[in-house]
Each structure stands twice: as C-alpha cells, then as structure tokens.
Amino acid sequence: MSTTDRDEMSGAETTGHEWDGIKELNLPAPRWWLIVFLLTVIWGVGYMVVYPAWPTLSGEGNRGGTPGTAGWSSYSELSDSQQEIMTRRAAYLADFREASYDDILADPGLFEFARAGGGAAFKDNCATCHGTGGAGAPGYPNLNDDAWIWGGTHADIEASIAYGIRSAHGETRVSQMPAFGDLLSAEEISAVTGHVLSLGGGDSSTPLGAQIFSEQCALCHGEAGHGNRDLGAPNLADAIWLYGGTAGEISTQIRSPRHGQMPAWSGRLDADTIRQLTIFVHSLGGGEGAEDSGGSAR
Amino acid sequence: MSAQSEPLVLFAKAARVYPKRVWGRFRKLKWGAMVALLGVYYLAPFLRWDRGPHVPDQAILIDMPARRAYFFMFEIWPQEVYILTGLLVFSAIALFFVTSLFGRVWCGYACPQTVWTDLFVWVERLVQGDRTKRMRLAKAPWSLEKLGKLTLTHMLWLVIGLFTGGAWVLYFNDAPTLIEQALDGAIPWSVGVWILALTFSTYFMAGFARENVCTYYCPYSRFQSAMFDRDSLVIGYDTARGEPRGKHKAGDSWDERGDCIDCHQCVDVCPMGIDIRDGLQMQCIACGLCIDACDSIMDKVDRPRGLVRYDTTANQDARAEGRPEPSTLVRGRTLYYAAILAVVGGLILVGLLGRTEHSLHVLHDRNPLFVTLADGTVRNGYEVNILNKTHGDADYQLRVEGLPGAEMRLRTAGQEHSGDISVFANSVGHFRLFITAPKGRTDRHDFDIVLSDADGQVIDRYTTKFVTGDGR
Known part of the structure; x- marks a missing residue:
C-alpha cells in the first residue's frame, strides 16, 4: 500500500516503529537461514515419528512414551x-x-x-x-x-x-570371640594383652597372662597363638593386626571384640x-x- | 557522509587466474620436478625392504595399530617418536636454509600445493584449451559443450584426488594387501575416510583454492618477510633496462626506450596472477614461468634475455648504479642456518645410532605403596616392562642391585619365574615383580633393577625406589 520507509544510512527497510527519531530497522533473518530452520522443523516432525518422543499415560510396555517406528530406545x-x-x-x-x-x-x-x-x-x-x-x-x-x-x-x-x-x-564363614570384658578383670585383660604382644617376639608376657591365655584363648588361637583358619581365629604371632597392634588396640579387642561382616x-x-x-x-x-x-x- | 554512500565492503573476491601455457627452461624444470615428486609419492609405498619374518617388509611404513614406524633400515617405536620430531625440525630448518640460498624454490617447484595445482591446470588446459579459450568458456552461457568440458575436467580432478588419497593410505598399510582389499571393495572404513578426505581436499586445494592457499593460508609465505634480506634470490624485473616500457614495432629503434614491450606475457603465464614488473610481492612463489615467457619474447624481438630473471635486490641496485654485484651464497644467514642444520642433523643421527634394542622400564606400585607381611618384612610391587626391539626372541636375566638380602618374585601372567625370562621378538614383555626387603630393613631406599642378556652382560638398568611405612 504505502511505499516502504527506508533508512538513509544503511538503505535498509524500517519497521515503521520510531522512538525519539530513532527508527527500528527491519532486518529479517537471511533467506537461507529461514530455509534451514524450516527444514529442521520438518526433520523434527519426522524424528518424533521415528523415535520415542511423546510421553503417554500408560507406563507399561512402551516405557511411558510413544515407541517410534524405528523400534529404538535407550x-x-x-x-x-x-x-x-x-x-x-x-x-x-x-x-x-x-x-x-x-x-x-x-x-x-x-x-x-x-x-x-x-x-x-x-x-x-x-x-x-x-x-x-x-x-x-x-x-x-x-x-x-x-x-x-x-x-x-x-x-x-x-x-x-x-x-x-x-x-x-x-554357608557363611562365621566366628565369634567372646567379650572378655564381662569375664575378666581389668588386670587380667592387661596381663593377657601383654602375653599376646609377646607372641610375635618380646618380653611382655607374665605368668598370669600366659595362664589366662592358655585357659581362655588357646582353644581357638592355639597355644603359640598361631590361630586356626578352620575357626577363623587370627594368627596373633604375626605382624598383621586387623584392628591394630598396639597394647590399647589389642586390649580393646579382648574386652569387646568387633566382628566385621562381609x-x-x-x-x-x-x-x-x-x-x-x-x-x-x-x-x-x-x-x-x-x-x-x-x-x-x- | 552522503545519503547514497554504498555499504562499506572490506572483502574483495579473488579473481580467477587462468595461467597461460609457456615453454622454456624453468617450465622444463617444473615438469621434471613434478614427475619426480609425484613419482616418489605414488610409488614409494611399493618399495620393499626385507626385515626378516613377522615384520613388515614395506620400506616406508607407519604402522599405527602396532605403534611402529619403518623407514628403510630404521625402525621407530613410540618411545623414539622424538626422532620424528627431530626430522620435522630438521625439515623446517632445511627449508629456511634453502630459502636463504635460493629464495622460494620450495614454493615454486616442490610444494605439494604447487605441484598438484600445476597438474590440475594441465588437466584443465588439456580439456578446455589454453588461457583465452578457458576464459571464454567460463564467460560463455551454459551449453552442452560447456557442461561436457567442465564435467570432464572435474571428473579428471576427482580421479587425481582419489589417487592422491589412495596413495596416502598406502604409507599406513601394507600397500599390496590394501590394493587387493580395495579391488575386492573391502577396505576398512578408517582407510576409506582418509581416502575420501584427501580426495576432496586435493580437489578443493588444487582445483579451486590454488594461489589463494599460498597468499592467504600458508604461514610460510607470510613469514617470508622475516626471512628475506637484500641478498635473497628473488625473481626481479630489471627496471633500469625495461623502462620506459611500450609497444614496439619491428624495425623501430630501441634508443630512448626500455626493452619491455609491454606484451603482458609475464602476467598471463603467472599462476599467482600478479605482475612481476611491480616489483617483489608476497604472492610471488618464484616459479620462474615469467622468466620463460619474457625470454621467449626477448628472443623474438632480438633483445638479450634476462629482462626478468632470478636476482637479488642488492645486485639489481648495484647494477643500476654501476657497482660490482655484491651478493654471494656465503653469508651470515646461510652460515648459521647451515650450523643449526648440522646440529639438528647430528642430534638425529646420535639418536638413531645410540638406539638401544633392548630396554627396561619399571613402575613402582602406587596403591598400595608397600605391604607389610606376616613376618614383619615389607614387600613392594613393581610393573616391569622389557622392550625387545630385535626381530628375534630374546632371553634375559633380571636381578636387583643395591638392596642386599632382598627377595625377588617375578611373574608373567599366572606363572612365577626365576630371574630368567624371555620376551618375544618385536614386542614388550610385561612382568609383575615383588621385592621383599630383608627383616629389619625399614628405610626408604633407592636401588637398581638390572637387565642382562642370557650371558650375564648388562643391557640396561633402572633406578627405582623401595618404600616402607617408616621411611616416609
């Protein structure tokens, strides 16, 4: 109808909108861009047909969505x-x-x-x-x-x-050591700890400790403290300590043993x-x- | 600014160059270089070099899956890839050296861009005719003839491109086997991708981009200004002799005028589309075709050759002023390039000659760093790799040095070994090594693992560490 208004500087068409003498230029996206955009829209529609796209209310079977003609799903x-x-x-x-x-x-x-x-x-x-x-x-x-x-x-x-x-x-492997805190006095536990420490070499054994060990511990751990694998009784004469090898850690384990699970x-x-x-x-x-x-x- | 001002355009579309056919000594040199270089490129993968059984017999081969590179008597393992790096550095310095001696001869005669462009222009000329015919065809409206000629040109270009890509992959595969596979249509997809990539890059670079590659893409031409001095050999137009230029009729006097008859031949033959009479330009690849063109014209008008010729700026100026020509090949620039070249070449040679055929690599376990055993001793674990680069199975002995009383356990796969082990030809043997220090030894300790051959001759040693909990 009316002739298009053109900007003097750039020669571009204006939209007709004007604020304080500043006109908005009409610079549409390039044609090739528009064509590519439309193609992606068409592609998208095809994609929704071929692949799972729309959620559905029925969760079973199609895993809650349209299945798509290609039969693909993650x-x-x-x-x-x-x-x-x-x-x-x-x-x-x-x-x-x-x-x-x-x-x-x-x-x-x-x-x-x-x-x-x-x-x-x-x-x-x-x-x-x-x-x-x-x-x-x-x-x-x-x-x-x-x-x-x-x-x-x-x-x-x-x-x-x-x-x-x-x-x-x-068929689980199972072993349980009694909590000697209920059975022995503090001095006795201290004595047997000394004996256990001496099994791997050392002179911390006392007659009391050796006696208690022989009475209470040797049944499973053996007289020399070498343990018994059939019973799951650890070797006390070696350098490996599951719960630590200091006197404190050993006496704690004697008093109230911890039993790990696997x-x-x-x-x-x-x-x-x-x-x-x-x-x-x-x-x-x-x-x-x-x-x-x-x-x-x- | 006026209301009618056009939008500012900062991009000038490059005009298509239609180089004219030319005859002469530099053209012959270029044909020779093209045949020789393309011959080497296409035929080198077929050279054989006997290396014994179980090893490829292709003279030049980069075997990616097996991580090996072969070049005649040389063989490179991944650890020695620095030799390839050295070769690249050497090539770069060699390029600078040659440039300092003879100017841009690489650009003019040997660069793949030049060689393939030259070949593509030759095809174009074969199908469409020389410069004027090609220009006319380009301007002509579409016709069956134009379509046919253009189709034929592009088909031939693509075929050349296909052979270019096809030859490229031969350097990475056994050539006869790959060609057999190709004839059966059963090449691996990775090979196919490379062939296609090089087919189309050749087609694009030599068919369309051409001189723009030299002008705009190529870094080497861009830093020519840093490499050139007044003694660089360039193609120069003898302004003193040529000017004032102008048309010349047979029989006219040559007095009071220059030798240039402004016939435009030097411009028509230029593959870069420049006018050499404007002086030294960044675009000039120094191919010498304008010299051939000008010489043939000078012969015709009976003037001496060399109006356009290879010369240095210093010589041109000296001649114009009547001084003796100062440029020589022996200059500071050529000397120090030669010195760097000798050093890099020497290093590569030292690397190649000092290459060991057996070597030992040891990696200390990081997790766990050490293991305390039931008897209180400490054990460390190591991954041991023994490289047997020879083409025969080899027997070795492995022992520990500097850790007295240490106990050693060596394992390959599930089997325990004594220190006597063997590694297959051309391969890396992986071993698991456990070392237990004698009782009471609780400090962190560096020691050597020593590899010797079956006779006890020491081949290699590797210093590693023994870690204990207390030694940290």
Whole structure:
C-alpha cells in the first residue's frame, strides 16, 4: 500500500516503529537461514515419528512414551551394548568355565581375561571396604599380604567371596570371640594383652597372662597363638593386626571384640565373576598355593 | 557522509587466474620436478625392504595399530617418536636454509600445493584449451559443450584426488594387501575416510583454492618477510633496462626506450596472477614461468634475455648504479642456518645410532605403596616392562642391585619365574615383580633393577625406589 520507509544510512527497510527519531530497522533473518530452520522443523516432525518422543499415560510396555517406528530406545541400546560385551566375553568364558584355577594360571590368555574382569569387578564391588588397591583399612583386611584369616588358596578365597563373612548366607564363614570384658578383670585383660604382644617376639608376657591365655584363648588361637583358619581365629604371632597392634588396640579387642561382616556375593555376582575376583585377589601378591593351605605355622 | 554512500565492503573476491601455457627452461624444470615428486609419492609405498619374518617388509611404513614406524633400515617405536620430531625440525630448518640460498624454490617447484595445482591446470588446459579459450568458456552461457568440458575436467580432478588419497593410505598399510582389499571393495572404513578426505581436499586445494592457499593460508609465505634480506634470490624485473616500457614495432629503434614491450606475457603465464614488473610481492612463489615467457619474447624481438630473471635486490641496485654485484651464497644467514642444520642433523643421527634394542622400564606400585607381611618384612610391587626391539626372541636375566638380602618374585601372567625370562621378538614383555626387603630393613631406599642378556652382560638398568611405612 504505502511505499516502504527506508533508512538513509544503511538503505535498509524500517519497521515503521520510531522512538525519539530513532527508527527500528527491519532486518529479517537471511533467506537461507529461514530455509534451514524450516527444514529442521520438518526433520523434527519426522524424528518424533521415528523415535520415542511423546510421553503417554500408560507406563507399561512402551516405557511411558510413544515407541517410534524405528523400534529404538535407550533401553534397547543398553541391552544391545551389554549383549555385545557378553559376546566378546563368550570367546573366553567357555574355556574359563571348564578350566581349573591351575589351568587358568598356566594359560596367559585366560589369566589376563580373569585378572582384568576380576579387577573391574573388584573396583565396582570390593574397593568400597578393601580399597582400590586391596590394601584394606583397620577392620578391613589387607588382601595384598600373606596373612589370611580364612585361608589364601584359590578355593579359600572363592568360598570367602561367595558366602561372605558372618553374612546371611547359609554357608557363611562365621566366628565369634567372646567379650572378655564381662569375664575378666581389668588386670587380667592387661596381663593377657601383654602375653599376646609377646607372641610375635618380646618380653611382655607374665605368668598370669600366659595362664589366662592358655585357659581362655588357646582353644581357638592355639597355644603359640598361631590361630586356626578352620575357626577363623587370627594368627596373633604375626605382624598383621586387623584392628591394630598396639597394647590399647589389642586390649580393646579382648574386652569387646568387633566382628566385621562381609556380604555373600553369590547371588549378587555370577559364578564366573566370583572366580575372576578370586584370581584377581589371589594375584595381588599374597595368594597361597594348595600346599600352603591350612598351614598357619610359619 | 552522503545519503547514497554504498555499504562499506572490506572483502574483495579473488579473481580467477587462468595461467597461460609457456615453454622454456624453468617450465622444463617444473615438469621434471613434478614427475619426480609425484613419482616418489605414488610409488614409494611399493618399495620393499626385507626385515626378516613377522615384520613388515614395506620400506616406508607407519604402522599405527602396532605403534611402529619403518623407514628403510630404521625402525621407530613410540618411545623414539622424538626422532620424528627431530626430522620435522630438521625439515623446517632445511627449508629456511634453502630459502636463504635460493629464495622460494620450495614454493615454486616442490610444494605439494604447487605441484598438484600445476597438474590440475594441465588437466584443465588439456580439456578446455589454453588461457583465452578457458576464459571464454567460463564467460560463455551454459551449453552442452560447456557442461561436457567442465564435467570432464572435474571428473579428471576427482580421479587425481582419489589417487592422491589412495596413495596416502598406502604409507599406513601394507600397500599390496590394501590394493587387493580395495579391488575386492573391502577396505576398512578408517582407510576409506582418509581416502575420501584427501580426495576432496586435493580437489578443493588444487582445483579451486590454488594461489589463494599460498597468499592467504600458508604461514610460510607470510613469514617470508622475516626471512628475506637484500641478498635473497628473488625473481626481479630489471627496471633500469625495461623502462620506459611500450609497444614496439619491428624495425623501430630501441634508443630512448626500455626493452619491455609491454606484451603482458609475464602476467598471463603467472599462476599467482600478479605482475612481476611491480616489483617483489608476497604472492610471488618464484616459479620462474615469467622468466620463460619474457625470454621467449626477448628472443623474438632480438633483445638479450634476462629482462626478468632470478636476482637479488642488492645486485639489481648495484647494477643500476654501476657497482660490482655484491651478493654471494656465503653469508651470515646461510652460515648459521647451515650450523643449526648440522646440529639438528647430528642430534638425529646420535639418536638413531645410540638406539638401544633392548630396554627396561619399571613402575613402582602406587596403591598400595608397600605391604607389610606376616613376618614383619615389607614387600613392594613393581610393573616391569622389557622392550625387545630385535626381530628375534630374546632371553634375559633380571636381578636387583643395591638392596642386599632382598627377595625377588617375578611373574608373567599366572606363572612365577626365576630371574630368567624371555620376551618375544618385536614386542614388550610385561612382568609383575615383588621385592621383599630383608627383616629389619625399614628405610626408604633407592636401588637398581638390572637387565642382562642370557650371558650375564648388562643391557640396561633402572633406578627405582623401595618404600616402607617408616621411611616416609
């Protein structure tokens, strides 16, 4: 209708809006930009048809949304990638299942498969308590050393992992030390602490301490304090102390012992993963051969 | 400012350059350089070099998956990649050195941008004809002939590009195997991506970008001003002899005028589209085609050659003033470039000659740093890598030095070893090492792990530490 108003300086069309003599220029987006924008809108519509897009009220089946014609979902993508991992593992798993621990140690490929898988599972499940390097903490055993409360052969380690320590599992390893704070006087506890400290070398033993140890402790821990793996009684003559090795820490443990728990992992982890974990833990440096098993004297 | 002022435009669209065909000695040199360089590029991957079994026999090969680079008798492992770095530094200094001696000969004759552009222009000329025909075709309205000629040109360019990318990937794969795979249509996708990328970059760089690459993209041409001095060899127009220029009819006198007959040939043949008579310009790649063009014209009008020629600014000025020409090749600049070149080259040579074929690397465990054992002794763990760079399996002995009474346990995969171990040819052996210090030894301690060959001859040693809780 009317002729378009043009700005003198730039030659651009104005919108007709004017404030204090300043006119607003009409500078629309470039045509190519508009075309690309419209194309993305069309693409978006297609996308909503092909892929899951709109939430629906029915939660079941379609996981709460329109399914899309391509049949893709992030759930199926996840299960596909898990399937791919399983396929890759399957190349080793068949051999791994048939192989004994000795066979695995003799086969570098199987060993690396087991160690790598065990290492990953360890960091996911065990590192919370035992540390990423398996070095433990007070109350949580160090898995690198050569002191094993329940035994350090592959079979021992596998049983500890599968059934747990003082866990709810029927086969669980379980031991309980009485709280001697209720049974012994303070002087007696002090004396027996001195005797325990002397077991690894030292002269802090007294006749009273030796007598109480022999009467109260030796049944499980042995006369020489070397422990008993069948009962889960720790070796008291070595340099490893789960709850600390000072006189104070030892007497505290005698008075009111703490008993750590480890869950049973069978049921949470599959048997293959538990075997991989066994290989991994055994390889940390303290693993024992079959001939070492049960031997607490060293 | 007036109301009619046009919007300010700061961008000048580059005019298309249509270089004219030229004959002469520098053109011949350029053809020769092109054939030689493209020949080397396309054929070098097919050279064989016998290195024994289980090792590639391709003379020049960068084997990315295996992390190895082979160059005839030399072989480089990832640890020695500094030699490649040295080679790059050497190449850069060599470029400066040659520039200080002969000016931009790299730009004019050897740069891939120049060589491929030259090849693409040759194809263009073959299909569409010389300069004037090409210009006319570009201006002509669309016709079946124009469509056909342009299609043919671009198809040929793409084929050249495809071969360029195709040859590139041969340096990273066994050439005969890859060609077999390509004929079966079964090349890996990564190879395909590289081929396509280089096909289209060649097509774009040599077909379209051309002289703009030298003028706008190339850093080397940009810092020419820092490398040039008055003794640099450049292509120069002899202003004293040429001016005043003007048309010349046969039989006219040459007195009172310059030798330049303003025939515009030097401009028409220039692949950069510049006029050399305007003096030294950043765009000039010193290819010498204007010299060929001018010389042939000087021959025709019976004047001496060399109105346009390779010369130094110092010489030009000296001649104009009648002084003796001062420029020589031996100057401070050439001397110190030569010295740097010798030093870098020497370092590379030392690196290559001093290369060990067996080496030992030890990494102390960080988690846990140390382990206290039941008997109170302290154990440390180490990752031990032994590099066997030879092409045969090798036997070694490993022992601890400087930690008396230490007990050593060595393991590969699940197996315990004594100190006697072996590592396969051309590979890295991974071992797990546990060292237990004798009882009572509780201080932090540096010591050596020593690698010797089967006869006990020491090959390599690695100083590492033994950590205990008390020693921190």
